[in-house]
Amino acid sequence: MIGEKIYDLCRELFPINRSLTGDGVRKTLNILKRELPELNIFEVPTGTKCFDWTIPKEWNCKEAYIIDPDGNKICDFKVNNLHLMGYSIPANKILNFEELESHMYSLPELPDAIPYITSYYKQRWGFCITENQRQNLKDGEYKVYIDSTLKDGNLTYGELIIKGESKEEIFLSTYVCHPSMGNNELSGPTVTTYLAKYIQSLKNRRYTYRIIFIPETIGSIMYLSKHLDTMKQNIQAGFVLTCVGDNYSYSFLPSRDENTLADKVSRHVLKNAVSNYTEYSFVEDRGSDERQYCAPGIDLPVCSIMRTKYDEYKEYHTSLDNLDYISFKGLNGAYEVYIKVIEALENNHTYKLTVLGEPQLGKRDLYPTDSTKDTWSIVKNMMNICAYADGKIDLVDIAEKINIPIWELYEIIYKFKNEKLLSIV
Amino acid sequence: MIGEKIYDLCRELFPINRSLTGDGVRKTLNILKRELPELNIFEVPTGTKCFDWTIPKEWNCKEAYIIDPDGNKICDFKVNNLHLMGYSIPANKILNFEELESHMYSLPELPDAIPYITSYYKQRWGFCITENQRQNLKDGEYKVYIDSTLKDGNLTYGELIIKGESKEEIFLSTYVCHPSMGNNELSGPTVTTYLAKYIQSLKNRRYTYRIIFIPETIGSIMYLSKHLDTMKQNIQAGFVLTCVGDNYSYSFLPSRDENTLADKVSRHVLKNAVSNYTEYSFVEDRGSDERQYCAPGIDLPVCSIMRTKYDEYKEYHTSLDNLDYISFKGLNGAYEVYIKVIEALENNHTYKLTVLGEPQLGKRDLYPTDSTKDTWSIVKNMMNICAYADGKIDLVDIAEKINIPIWELYEIIYKFKNEKLLSIV
């Protein structure tokens, strides 16, 4: 099961402290490059203008902790990188308990969880702690030590272009800016890595695949600002891969348009491949890089197939979204669904019957010769292809019309094309 | 409350005997001109051709009554002008009870009501009486006296054009042809008068407003026959104001097209501003001047927002639709709804975000600085404007899409325009 390998990669990447920028991102991308040697890693300097935004300073941290009044080291960044608020500025000071409190974050409703907090665009520092631990802190003097740097540097991202027969592209985008958490986000870049391996293994690849590993929001804005024209011209369908690791449910977030090819294929695959799924609303529930890819004037056909969606599980953005929250099976299920989506896209054409009236299938030995319980459904599917391959609707539409999974048509299409009964419009 | 002033105007206009033509209409329009000095009053001569119709003779009446066998004066026009059938020809004769009966109208199912009856296009005379009074009439000789005139004259109407920045027009049409009745019709011209005052008070008025006070049917046909080209070219949305005076319900009658801008804005305002309303069907329920404005080849975007719709309350077209049937609150509610419609039309544009990708709202101090329970909804609305101001759908569509009242977006739009984040398409 590929899910095991994906899980192993998650485990390897888990301890690294990722953020919008910094060495954690570089380290993560280098590990992915080991898996995908053709991955290109790029650096974009601080201060670079990207549409309405600017690449921020690069943030790195060597060490961070608090010494409590009894001399114990708590909130140690080395123990769990979630303890330190992302983008915390350096600090080295003595504070009393009250002063410290205004820099501490915990979740009373989830007392065992360290929350994940960042402050990208406002310079400050903070520590995250479980509510249970916080309740045990006592009055007295605390020493705060943060050995971080926030200075001009780069934003780092990875890009893998896998060429196909056509310049038309399928786009996969995932992010690498969260520290040690499982579903959101390590499931995203790891499943994407294994999808990239699968795509590379395809013979007669029809589409070119554009696959990027970026920091969320600023990364997608930066990437769009560099490649918008090409992307608008070529991308036929795109997907934000995030929250693809747990085994609890399937979710679908459509594009802003709601009815692009990406949306149509996603819904068709989910409807036919998994027992049930929740369709969310772009209006109400969007929250990741589809916000940028679908923004007015950008208008890319990008949606998101997920397992349990961000913001929809209590462990989200806490230390409880860990390696236990995700699973072999969860990762594998998402991987399989995306494979089916890719297969559907690769096989989806608008076909037109080359003969007028029904073809005489008998004289071509196209009827199944055995008589199993599937025979009738194969004949029915063949006749339906004859009736609906009218050069106007594509194969996904036909599959929807005749209410069967598109993958049950691939072999018929193959045989019909061999018999020159179908042409591609 | 404006409703009180509107009610006072109803009270002043109530006693006047209005009809399709005649001095009652002139008197009514002169009182409205006192309120709206820029109102222009026009006269159209009897015999003027208007599409398939002809302006009828002018009708006036000084006195009308019946003397019963006991010498009592009954059905006195001076006591209640509904007693005389509209457009009754002169009469001065003695009849027996049986002969009189064929000229009398009453409502057995509403025994205390004098019905409102007219005979515009067939020359005859008649009296209207409560069923209770009719039951007490006895055999004997009755003297009938009607001092009316029906001769060449004019049809009188009022027109007020309030110029705006654009030649594009909003159209308000109401009628002044019913004698002493409250909801249908005095609520119509009085609410329209106060809306006209409101429109005159607007600074930076975007639209030009065409507001007319006409007799029903023949008046709208006449007005269309004079102004059709201009109206078809300029009118963006129009409304027939009638039955806007009681406090029992809200009603909506769409245009024939059912989906014009006028319909869209009306439904949006009603859905968000009043607790509930009934949408009627143009096919089944039309009945006033929208029949002309929406006729084939005329095709104006005209609908009607009402309180309790004509034909849908038992007091309709009787003496029971009096000053007690309408109320301050009823008139005020309709006035407020129409104000919201006008505001929505004035603010409705197709906006386009000027930046690609989401704008960085933080650097522009556009996030609310206080943290009230509304803060999140304001941020959400801002982000939704960023996502949906795509230059394709208008602000009403966005409000519908994100399911909030359009008026909650006005301030955001204002701030975004100030920051040059939005342009008007």
Added chain:
Amino acid sequence: MIGEKIYDLCRELFPINRSLTGDGVRKTLNILKRELPELNIFEVPTGTKCFDWTIPKEWNCKEAYIIDPDGNKICDFKVNNLHLMGYSIPANKILNFEELESHMYSLPELPDAIPYITSYYKQRWGFCITENQRQNLKDGEYKVYIDSTLKDGNLTYGELIIKGESKEEIFLSTYVCHPSMGNNELSGPTVTTYLAKYIQSLKNRRYTYRIIFIPETIGSIMYLSKHLDTMKQNIQAGFVLTCVGDNYSYSFLPSRDENTLADKVSRHVLKNAVSNYTEYSFVEDRGSDERQYCAPGIDLPVCSIMRTKYDEYKEYHTSLDNLDYISFKGLNGAYEVYIKVIEALENNHTYKLTVLGEPQLGKRDLYPTDSTKDTWSIVKNMMNICAYADGKIDLVDIAEKINIPIWELYEIIYKFKNEKLLSIV
């Protein structure tokens, strides 16, 4: 009742052994030509290419039976032509019971029925028998005798063109290739014959009618291959007439497009003329010549109004679909529905009101002068014609919009046209 005459024609045609080709078809068409002297009968030689198909050899049979071990003649073709598998090759041999078994067809679930079986495109022979009779056969030697011929010849079909004012055509297609069965198929050609008589009787016939009597599948493919261009250019609506003889239900099978004029009119007529009907799905339920008429690239607007649909009644394709299964009333009902469809098509135009605003109906004496309970509905229908005859939607659409049967509008349309109030767009 026309149904009786149609039934008599069924009875006359019933005994004839029809098949894809052969003298039974000729005999049938000659009887129809007696009813419709202008029917043209055509012969298409074996081997003629028709799109992807080829006209098969002509099959005829003089005699066929089995002699059982006791010397009894069973499965005698002269007693019931269903006993012989259609297109059986000649045979004259002695077989034991076991050998015979592989050539025998019966229906265990319908033990009194002789099934109807053919083998058009694979050369073999067979006999059909009731399950009850089959159970009584015993071991021993059987003599099989089939005096059939399968050799180059012709496929025979009939065509009747009834000219109208326009070159635009209504198309009726029915088939004449089944031996002695009632609903499927004799009801089809017989109802079609009487519809043709009705159409010939029409004065001022608007459409040209193309009416064909063909063998199923190969016949429609052959006919299309000869006339496709003309048919695509002219046919406005078409119908496959089959299964129009029983009295149990009404059925509708739409065209592949599902929303052609033929579909729209059929649904409107069925909805308003019969108490209820079943709409089948082209995807799931198609099965007759609409498969060819609606094939990709052919795309004719052809649907099918039926009584109980083929495949939906247990007697289908057995000896139980006999003259008892169909009835006067059943045939008559289908005939009446098709008459209403033809009337609707003949009367359906896109009308446009010639005056602007509502016409003044009073001055033209168009209001009903009597006051019956229908008066108000006639006035309402007149006003609705005035409101919706906008030159954009046709009369069927108007009837649907105002929710009345189209036939209640014919007289109003007639009067309005007389008054020059309507023009045809």
